[in-house]
Amino acid sequence: MRIAEPTVERLVLYYRLLMQLHNEERRVVSSQEIGELLGLKASQVRKDLSYFGEIGKRGVGYHVDRLYQHISGILSPNRLWKIALVGVGRLGEALLGHKALRSDKFRIEALFDSDSNKAGTVICGVPCYNSDDMTEVIKEKGIEVLILTVPANAAQTSVDKAVAAGTLRGILTFATSAISVPDDVLVYRVDISVELEKLLFFLKSGLK
Amino acid sequence: MRIAEPTVERLVLYYRLLMQLHNEERRVVSSQEIGELLGLKASQVRKDLSYFGEIGKRGVGYHVDRLYQHISGILSPNRLWKIALVGVGRLGEALLGHKALRSDKFRIEALFDSDSNKAGTVICGVPCYNSDDMTEVIKEKGIEVLILTVPANAAQTSVDKAVAAGTLRGILTFATSAISVPDDVLVYRVDISVELEKLLFFLKSGLK
């Protein structure tokens, strides 16, 4: 069955929360409580979890460790993804050091930057290559996912070089520009100004 | 009429695109073309724009500059928002220098960090204060929006101090932790690991 994107998004939130509850030695938690902690309706929580089988106990709730393992199994890939980060500017470097990019699900195997002073160096333990060599390095290393932190005007060029390697399957882009990719490459976007604009819009229009 | 969040999100994309088209001296653009450039259906574009009155010309399309001005009017706040950034780590600093935080809609008026070496300094032209003084400084300056780039475990404390000032209306948080705020404070979240997890999940499950 196809799982909806909003559900996957919340699964990650459940996963984090359960990790925390586990650390607090909590044994059991109800959909009601999960909902309160994450700002969701209890029925939403139950519906999400029900897509993956009956995991709770009626009259009791969800066993924290069991649910944690369960969601972990749903979210985990069957292998280690190989990732490259393109654009080692301030944002790129900040992300490299950021908790979000530490995971046992993937490894950052290469950095790319158009600044030839950066090429050849090792940053946060990851070798940096010149952007000109992107196609070959990505192909050679079998990189499947790109994290794009280049300026908007460099985004499409970078993507084209990466796609040319033939190994690419997904892109997480922080660039504001629209990028075009083959149908079989999945793109997710993190757009800081869009989020800020939305916040200000709804603040202006007298609240949510 | 209440405008839906997905619509506001796309308005920002239209706005950006129109700016670009304007620079390319394009005079007129159709919903069809906007859709192609942004990966949206033409009917979606027309529906979004129709919420704000009849702005296009049938048989012709949308006049680039006119539509740009129009959307600008919808998105613009009626005043300059005062923003503070909390947590001047790598991510915080990267954002400070980032294009997303340059705008004539708001101004970053204060930074806060728990590191007392940073307090008293001026970073990217913005004075940095000690987090302990957050409540007073926010109140004094009339800060209405917070950008939160602190570690998860510091998020709630920071928020509480900011809320105590009584001037806060919205928060854009990069922290992974759930935060609780009064009902009248609007929270938007930019969650890098969630986006990456979603990407990997849908890659794993054999594409979108």
Added chain:
DNA sequence: TTTTGTGAAGTTTTTCACAGCG
């Protein structure tokens, strides 16, 4: 003729409400 603007239809996502199990 071309392309908008828009009700109506369709799809997706959330919420309700309650049967059913522990």
Added chain:
DNA sequence: CGCTGTGAAAAACTTCACAAAA
């Protein structure tokens, strides 16, 4: 009895399809 799991209802959002304007 308490709380899950889940069809069914509701709400939110997108797409269709066509009348109407330029």
